Amino acid sequence: MSQPNRLKTGGRVDRSRQLTFTFNGQRYQGHPGDTLASALLANGVDIVNRSFKYSRPRGIVAAGAEEPNGIVQLGSSEAGQVPNVRATQQALYQNLSARSTNGWPNVQRDLMGLVGKLGGQFMPPGFYYKTFMAPASMWLTYEKYIRKAAGLGRSPTENDADIYDHRHQHCDVLVVGAGPAGLSAALAAGRAGARVILVDEQEEMGGSLLSSRESIDDAPATTWAEKVLKELSALEDVTLMPRTTANGYHDHNFVTLHERCTEHLADIAPHVGGRRQVRSRMHRVRAGQVVLASGAHERPLVYAGNDVPGNMLAGAVSTYIRRYGVVPGNRLVLATSNDDGYRAALDWSEAGREVVAIADARQNPDGELVEQARAKGIRVIAGSAVIEARGDKRVAVAKVAKIDIEGFKVSGPVEELACDTIASSGGFSPVVHLASHTGSRPTWNEELLGFVPSPVKGMTPTGGAHGVYALGKVIADGFKAGSAAGEACGFERQDASLPKVDERREGAAVALYQVPHQKATLRGPKQFVDMQNDVTAAAIELATREGFESIEHVKRYTALGFGTDQGKLGNINGMAIAARCLGRTIPEVGTTVFRPNYTPVSFGAIVGRHCGELFDPERYTAMHQWHVENGAEFEDVGQWKRPWYFPQKRRAENGERLETMHEAVARECSAVREKVGILDASTLGKIDIQGPDAREFLGRVYTNKWAKLAPGRVRYGLMCKDDGMVFDDGTTSCLGENHFLMTTSTGGAATVLEWLEIWHQTEWPELDVYFNSVTDHWATMTVTGPEARKLMAELTDIDLDKDSFKFMDWHEGNVAGVPARVFRISFTGELAYEINVQANYAMHVWKKLFAHGDKYGLTPYGTETMHVLRAEKGFIIAGQDTDGSVTPEDLGMHWAIGYDKPNSWIGKRALTRPDTKRTDRKQMVGLKPKDPSVVLEEGAQVVFDPNHAIPMPMKGHVTSSYYSPTLQSGFALAVVKGGHQKMGETVYLPMVDGQVHEAEIVSPIFLDPKGERQNV
């Protein structure tokens, strides 16, 4: 295969090796060192895409991140699909496979192009807003088709085969960009001894030096770059990161980097030594100082037909010739407003191809480069511009004419020049994107004809990003910035030893953005401003005519600088056009906000390893393995995995089947009520409280009294927030006169500990007390049911006699040979022993209980059974039966409120407010469905009159509802307005499906109201 546009020599590609790749199904050849874009140009591929809105054929325009057209879909397999890859940034590798993101059935013969041609006039800015907004409900339908026709690539339908991860980085100085300024800055900071990270988005560091015509120290510029990189890589605390884009600049010098680790090698990351490696990586950098050496983007000139393939940036033409050894055409016309553009013509001519003419907008161009061009015999047409490019799938003709910039009109006859390439340069725009991410609006510099970054604390712009363009000055500016950044981090200022760069005499540039045409902008052929979003000069003019005066509104109306483009190529031109139409200056119009990310980042890199099994921590108890091996279904309680129920095998018609949850829970409930069950209660929060004022402190955070709780005794406590609403409950045991063990709900563990610390540290620092979490230290197993004592007796040396070890006592001793604290507390209403052992021994004790428990019918139960059993007893679960609006009195727990305690306590004052004393507050009651087979829905609304017109007054709701195998009936806990005074009354629960359930208000204690079962 030939590469018609590849030069025989020159550039940084390795011609000794061939790489085969496919684009839109066609096979091509390239070389290592190529980007996909340079390889496509080498092969003479003109059309790389169809445009977003008008479906016009488009070719490569740029050579870097600002490329608007060469956006491809990468990947040969479905799992390896990557959308939105810029061909100019994608290194070529063997068997790379890419497709255009737009164009149906293909980019050469595009049917949507007809829409563009015919519909062009009918698709003004705001077309979609105007056309598809009514009726509003149809938008979703329209959108589906619009997206299909437009769109920029597609996401893969299979799981990503790759892994991605994150790395946290810290440094003194982060240098963004490894061109002449960045290299020099890194050198200054690195030599000073600072920790430096130097990132560059390209395959190779060096930036503009890689395609420069200039010499440094009388050698090619690349030689200097190599020398600097060598010195930097020898410095221990300097990290060089090529293929890494600084994508987001956040507060406090927090910068996110996207490193593409294997994207230059293959679609899917190859394994190394049998191990996976990450495809790309997000670095989260906290930098002391940021040196922004992100360079400048060349601005294209805006003229008619400037989007026909063959229209390119002048600098990009130079880059393709000098760096990649590719001349992207045969006959060049250059349109420029400055000296820099001339490099393209010189490079083109030196590559042995024809430069037809240079249309220079200046009346008297006289810089050194201009003289060089003239010396080569190139025709320079002063005071003129390319006003229109003609051609179908490739430029064929450049229409050149004298122009009057001030008057915005064509001032002379039009000359048609045959050519296949038009390069344009309208000057440079510093890449201010990152600085703008911080919220700092860039400042217009009239001398530079560009926006430069405004001050950001801890950030120094340098080189092109600072509006410094001459190579010698760039290197000096970079060194100064790097040295100052190092100094700001406490390192010594470095004396510059700058290399020798010959200064070039440069003629002044002229401000030219949109080129005038013979026809008015709105009537003439399209002049594109933002090619990625298909925004034309006419669209911006129309937007201003329709009353959009703020540049932010113009942006949203036209889509200028939207999406993945973020205004790299077109924004300044767009603002200049808006300024012209509005009769204002560019600084008066201002810029829009550039947002992260600078270029697209794969979702994988954002997610990192926080996916699949590592998505969120799973907290396990010491008995978790037993639960797994015994077939537990698990319930998530916070981050804990708690056994929900333990389904057993049952005989079925054809072999065996597992119990349903309903069957398992019924069996587990009966086992506890009739024999003995065991629950892993290790997840309950446990707080060790020590100090002479511990008791006093408890009295202030709990609603009830703690003054007389003796060592060896346990008490239930309710905790309110200062608004008087219940927020947690649990038991607290007196371990010693100055020593208590508090338990909290599973979900409340951390919150309660914080709550105690806040009150201690801010309100009552005079109380001598300390709190420590011991949740994970202890494993807790609840042995409960009528046979619990017999089982315990086989394994413990503790005297279990009902008179010496009473309900709400705790004793210490050994259980299965392991030291244990055993608490006689009950959340089931049955005789219960809560065994606490050091977690490392818990599995041993748990297994011993089962070894002895079989004859008593010991049954493991999970959280669902626990819920049923506690609800039968009317025991609340904070957060389920309460919701931050329920007082202890609402719960009917007056017995747990110590209004007459000597000191005040949290919530007391709020509980004396008239509102908390209202008798028609929602109060906790039991509900017994009239039909025992009905299990009410949790959350169902309670009404008093089912025949009331809708909307019915809602009088309460169900908080907990289950089927009770013991009661052989559904039952529920609910909060009902004035419920405590409505015992025996009937309420109604209208359901979504039209059914209305009837239920009787009863006491919330359904079973054993006197507590005889637990008190044995």
Added chain:
Amino acid sequence: MSNAQQFDTRPAGEHASEIAVESPLAYSMHRSGAPKVKADTRVTLRERAFLGHLTLRGGAIVLDEALRDVLGMSLPGEPLGLVQASFDGPAGECSIQWLSPDEWLLIVPGGEEFDVERRLREALGDAHFAISNVSGGQTLLELKGEAAREVLMKSVAYDVHPRHFPVGKAVTTVFAKASVILRRPSEERWELVVRRSFADYTYRWLLDAGEEFGIGVER
């Protein structure tokens, strides 16, 4: 005395050795395995299970005095400090680490924590303090090898560069989506104190993060 109830959680007596003891990583190693250390292993992980962990709360001056009396070691002189000393007894070493202005973590050889707590309580007398035994609630993981720092950079937001994290420093910090205590007892060794219930997540995260460096688990 402090009127606190001290409790020896370790089994004693002639049958104590028959009682199975499981570290917080027992299930994790069973389920996720423990890759062997190979020739190209650049980071190794080791659990130092069943050590005695005590949380000390109180004033620095009284605790420092008691610690000198009982263990012959001082509290770290400044925040984020870690002090190590040899333990005068059965096995090796002990360490004390600053956790917060009135909170320190004392790690002693396994089985010594009850006696150390008792002696500290005696030495502290009527001072206001608290000692909580948390030996069952956390475990110590050790990371060694040239890639240890890179594994940490993938896991913690804290800066682990030697200039910022010298030997003798210890912090409590975010680790992936959990939290750990991270310590640097020596040039080549990092330690993570991990809560029992988060140990499995932390272990799986470390194996995953260490995969590219051929992580091996020493047992």
